[in-house]
Amino acid sequence: MAESKYHRVLLKLSGESFCKPDQFGIDGPALESIARRIAEICKLGPQVAIVVGGGNFLRGESFSQSSHIPRNTADYMGMLATIINACAVQETLEKVGQPTRVLSAIEVPAMCEQFIRRRALRHFEQGRVVILAGGTGNPFFTTDTCAALRAAELDADLLIKATKVRGVYSDDPKINPDAHLFEELSYDQVLAKNLRIMDHSAVSLCRDNNIPIIVLNIFEKGNIAKALCGESVGTKIVTN
Numbered sequence: 001m002a003e004s005k006y007h008r009v010l011l012k013l014s015g016e017s018f019c020k021p022d023q024f025g026i027d028g029p030a031l032e033s034i035a036r037r038i039a040e041i042c043k044l045g046p047q048v049a050i051v052v053g054g055g056n057f058l059r060g061e062s063f064s065q066s067s068h069i070p071r072n073t074a075d076y077m078g079m080l081a082t083i084i085n086a087c088a089v090q091e092t093l094e095k096v097g098q099p100t101r102v103l104s105a106i107e108v109p110a111m112c113e114q115f116i117r118r119r120a121l122r123h124f125e126q127g128r129v130v131i132l133a134g135g136t137g138n139p140f141f142t143t144d145t146c147a148a149l150r151a152a153e154l155d156a157d158l159l160i161k162a163t164k165v166r167g168v169y170s171d172d173p174k175i176n177p178d179a180h181l182f183e184e185l186s187y188d189q190v191l192a193k194n195l196r197i198m199d200h201s202a203v204s205l206c207r208d209n210n211i212p213i214i215v216l217n218i219f220e221k222g223n224i225a226k227a228l229c230g231e232s233v234g235t236k237i238v239t240n
Contacts, residue, residue, distance in 0.1 A: 002229045005229060006157040008154065011160045011224070012051045013034065013053065015054045015085055018056050024057070026088055031088055031089070035089060035095075035096055038050065038089075038093060041224050044228055044229065049150060050086075050131045050132065058077055060076075071139060071140070075139035079133075079135045082135060082143065083134060086112065087111055089131055093129060099126070101113060101123045101129075102133055103115040105135060105138075108134075117153055121154070124154075132150050147159060148206050152205055152209040157212075160216065160227060162218035164218075164219065165217055167217075167234035167235030168185060168234075184235065187203050187206065187237055191203060197235075203237070212238045
């Protein structure tokens with residue numbers, strides 16, 4: 001089996017990857033499929049951190065717009081949703097034999113540990129996958145920004161954004177059949193073209209800390225392993 005060319009990677013998982021298309025909550029088979037993919041990449045040798053979203057339960061910004069709940073509170077509710085997903089990933093990963101720890105930016109001591117950088121590094125040393133929940137712990141920030149922030153804090157060599165599409169396109173491929181897939185982009189091109197695959201603040205954080213980003217389809221078997229071994233998969237975002 002090939003070895004990873006990266007020492008430490010951060011995998012960003014959207015909440016929607018845990019449920020069936022256009023549905024809500026957590027789908028058991030989808031969750032187990034993701035867990036098995038994560039366990040497989042751990043065998044390649046890298047230390048793995050995961051940031052989970054909560055969109056399969058609630059998105060703070062859109063929920064606040066469609067209700068009488070203020071944005072601050074709605075965003076904290078979204079952070080709690082990420083903890084639900086993180087605990088589900090933890091239990092499923094450990095059922096397939098991969099030790100994990102959940103570290104959260106907001107304190108829920110009955111379910112997870114508080115995020116402390118040195119604690120996360122120690123878990124890496126012990127061979128555990130570190131699942132990062134609770135976003136940044138602050139409202140008005142997305143889990144994409146959290147992923148970039150944690151990648152910088154934990155000295156990750158690579159940030160992988162796992163999605164349901166093959167990578168970054170010039171346009172929405174579902175609407176425009178002529179949209180083409182970018183194999184490589186610079187951070188500045190993503191910002192200048194206003195490509196909304198990640199928040200601009202997340203892209204800027206990765207640019208400032210020289211952390212490459214790979215956007216790929218997590219449901220295509222072997223994609224993450226190929227990316228870790230240096231094969232061309234999805235879209236890679238790097239320095240000019």
